[in-house]
Amino acid sequence: MNPGIVYLVGAGPGDPKLITLRGLECLQRADVIVCDRLAPRALLRFASPGAQIIDAAKSAEGEGMSQEQINQLLVEHALAGRTVCRLKGGDPFLFGRGGEEASFLAEKGIPFEVVPGVTSALAVPAYAGIPATDRRLGSVVAIATGQEAGEKTESTLPWDSLAKAHTAIFLMGVKNLPFLAKRLIEAGRSADTPAAVICSGTMRKQETLVASLGGIAEKAQERGIRPPAIFIVGEVVRLREKLNWFEKRPLFGVTVLVTRARDQASELSEKLEELGAEVVEFPVIEIAPVPADKQKLNELMRRDWDWLIFTSANGVRGFVKQLLDAGMDVRALGKAKLTAIGPATAKAIEALGLRVDFTPSTYTSMDIVKEFPEEVASKRFLLPRSAQAPETLADELRRRGAIVEEWAAYQILRAGNASAQELKGKLESAEVEAVTFASSSAVRHLVEAIGGTAAISKALVVCIGPATAQTARELGLRVDSVAKEHTLDGLVRAVMEALGRR
Numbered sequence: 160m161n162p163g164i165v166y167l168v169g170a171g172p173g174d175p176k177l178i179t180l181r182g183l184e185c186l187q188r189a190d191v192i193v194c195d196r197l198a199p200r201a202l203l204r205f206a207s208p209g210a211q212i213i214d215a216a217k218s219a220e221g222e223g224m225s226q227e228q229i230n231q232l233l234v235e236h237a238l239a240g241r242t243v244c245r246l247k248g249g250d251p252f253l254f255g256r257g258g259e260e261a262s263f264l265a266e267k268g269i270p271f272e273v274v275p276g277v278t279s280a281l282a283v284p285a286y287a288g289i290p291a292t293d294r295r296l297g298s299v300v301a302i303a304t305g306q307e308a309g310e311k312t313e314s315t316l317p318w319d320s321l322a323k324a325h326t327a328i329f330l331m332g333v334k335n336l337p338f339l340a341k342r343l344i345e346a347g348r349s350a351d352t353p354a355a356v357i358c359s360g361t362m363r364k365q366e367t368l369v370a371s372l373g374g375i376a377e378k379a380q381e382r383g384i385r386p387p388a389i390f391i392v393g394e395v396v397r398l399r400e401k402l403n404w405f406e407k408r409p410l411f412g413v414t415v416l417v418t419r420a421r422d423q424a425s426e427l428s429e430k431l432e433e434l435g436a437e438v439v440e441f442p443v444i445e446i447a448p449v450p451a452d453k454q455k456l457n458e459l460m461r462r463d464w465d466w467l468i469f470t471s472a473n474g475v476r477g478f479v480k481q482l483l484d485a486g487m488d489v490r491a492l493g494k495a496k497l498t499a500i501g502p503a504t505a506k507a508i509e510a511l512g513l514r515v516d517f518t519p520s521t522y523t524s525m526d527i528v529k530e531f532p533e534e535v536a537s538k539r540f541l542l543p544r545s546a547q548a549p550e551t552l553a554d555e556l557r558r559r560g561a562i563v564e565e566w567a568a569y570q571i572l573r574a575g576n577a578s579a580q581e582l583k584g585k586l587e588s589a590e591v592e593a594v595t596f597a598s599s600s601a602v603r604h605l606v607e608a609i610g611g612t613a614a615i616s617k618a619l620v621v622c623i624g625p626a627t628a629q630t631a632r633e634l635g636l637r638v639d640s641v642a643k644e645h646t647l648d649g650l651v652r653a654v655m656e657a658l659g660r661r
Contacts, residue, residue: 162269163190165233165243167257169250169276172283173387174361175199182274189244191236193229195255197248197387226256230263237269248387250278254304254330280328283360283389287367288403289396296394297325305332305339305390314342322346326393333358333388337376343392348372353396358388363414363437365406369396408435409655416582416594416618418443418601421574427595430651439591441582443604445574446473449546449567451481459566460487464495465538466516470524470552471500471545472507477569478543479511489513495541498527501646522645523624524552528559536560543568547600549626571600579608586614593619593654597647599630612636619657623650 166185171177178186183205186192191211192203203212213232216223224232229245236243251257251273264271280302281291291300301324303316321327322343332339336356344350350373358366370378372392405411414437417424421442428438460482469475482491489511497515499505501522505515519526528535539562542553546567553563576582585591586609594615596602602622606612612635620638622628624645628638640657642649 161240163237163239163241163243165237165245165260165264165269165271166274167245167251167260167271168247168274169255169257169278170195170198170202170246170248171277172249172279172286172361173197173199173359175201177277177282177361178202179274179276182276185272185274186244186246188242190241191243193232193243193245195245195247196223198246199248202246226259230260233260233264234267234269237264247276248279249330250276253278253280253302279360279387279389280330283357284328284355284391284395286361286365286405287355287357288399288401288405289355289357289391290398290402291326291328291391291395293395293398296398299323299325300328301326302328302330305329305335316342318342318346322348324393326391326395328392329390331386332390333379333384333386336379336390339390340372340376343372348392350374352392353394354390354392355396355399356384356388356390358384358386360387360389361405363432363435364412367399367403367406369399405435408433410658411435413437413593413658414439414585414591415654416441416586416591418595418605419597420444420446422446427597427647427650430647431654434651434655436654439582439585441576441578441605441608442574443576443608444598444600445572446477447570447572448477448480449570451485453485456481456485457487459541459564460491460493462564463493463539464541466498467492467495467541467543468498468527468552469500469504469508469543470527470548472503474543474545474568475504475507475511478566481568500524500527503646523626525555527552528555538562540564541566545600546570549599571598573604573607576608583609583614586618589617591618593621593657595621595623595650595654596627596631597623597650599627602627602630602634602636606634606636619654621650621653621657623647623653 168182168185187205189210192206193213193215196216215229233243247255249255261271284291292298301321329339352372354372354375356368356379368379368382415431416439417427418441419427424440424442431438482488497508498517499508499515505518508515517532519530535556540556541564543566553565556563620631620636621640622631622638623642628641631638640653642653
């Protein structure tokens with residue numbers, strides 16, 4: 160069999176979004192993925208469904224596979240004709256032993272490709288607001304390992320050159336910080352030179368310590384700085400005071416729970432992450448179709464409706480799917496006018512090439528009735544909604560003389576989630592600081608999943624609207640903030656307001 164190929168892929172410094180496009184392509188096409196300890200595990204969600212994932216987990220302490228075992232593993236899979244992605248933290252050729260692995264593959268006649276990665280040596284300081292070079296403060300950069308190979312009996316680093324470089328950057332040097340600082344000072348670097356240690360760089364829990372070169376080791380020990388970390392020395396560290404952008408984002412260091420359905424959670428998560436939050440996704444609900452009785456649906460659509468009211472984007476998508484399954488399409492809506500409860504619902508309607516005739520200024524069911532643009536008495540309303548939706552809107556329309564038909568366009572189910580106890584532990588330990596709810600169903604199902612409200616009491620509870628907040632209060636939760644605009648953007652603003660009042 161012809162050998163496969165091995166891609167030596169740099170996964171970047173920690174933030175999974177910093178992988179290159181080529182690196183992501185190689186990851187997606189791989190039959191086998193061999194992961195480094197520092198490669199972001201979040202990237203594995205892009206692996207093909209049948210890919211074999213092997214955790215090499217090689218660390219400085221020698222845990223996991225030896226380098227020889229990893230080399231042999233890559234060759235064995237390639238000789239079996241497989242496409243192998245060797246996913247490595249940072250850049251494979253900068254202290255990543257990529258050169259050793261490539262050499263071994265070349266000796267064995269295995270085709271390989273090196274996919275450079277964003278190196279933590281430059282990216283991590285950048286995320287801390289420290290440029291490696293600046294023409295005002297330094298144009299020479301030296302990058303060195305903070306721990307040399309274990310078989311070396313004494314340091315072979317060129318300390319004189321490192322001390323003279325405008326900026327010196329050490330990778331993997333937290334445990335050797337006292338030694339590194341001492342040797343730089345002995346080689347002529349002033350003990351007053353600004354220095355920084357950056358822990359968990361480019362990730363949500365990034366921590367930066369700035370001190371003088373002479374005092375950095377002691378302060379790092381006091382702070383309990385742990386690897387992975389970058390040690391940087393030079394006048395460029397002074398720029399952090401002005402250029403610190405990553406850690407100044409409004410939600411930096413805050414952990415927020417997102418409870419939306421799995422296929423809808425990403426939009427809210429991305430909005431929170433853009434503001435610096437650490438997001439824990441725990442989908443407690445699942446949006447499921449409701450198989451429609453084709454005969455009843457055909458009969459329903461033969462009636463002359465004055466208005467269709469959609470109270471969610473899920474209602475739009477579910478109803479259109481039912482029409483298609485029954486051999487119809489949006490033309491079956493006839494001359495009926497369309498109401499959308501808010502912008503997300505309106506967007507789902509407009510994606511079908513349809514125009515929305517009315518959206519209330521405040522996005523609640525009752526505001527639809529209060530602001531309705533015409534008299535509702537004797538008008539015929541069709542409400543495609545969730546099978547579990549409350550009848551408040553329909554009842555109020557009927558009270559005003561309207562003819563109303565409710566129709567189950569989709570249903571909300573409790574999502575199966577094996578990590579409920581793990582989440583409960585995070586809530587009880589106050590690791591999760593804010594819990595977001597975008598629906599009443601999400602409130603009920605989270606409480607059921609973790610066995611009550613006690614664990615949630617330590618977190619801020621933020622709801623998308625008054626109906627969701629009412630459900631939370633009825634179940635015994637303290638509601639800390641309700642979005643003024645009942646949208647995802649409004650929910651994010653409510654999170655920030657709640658945290659500001661904490």
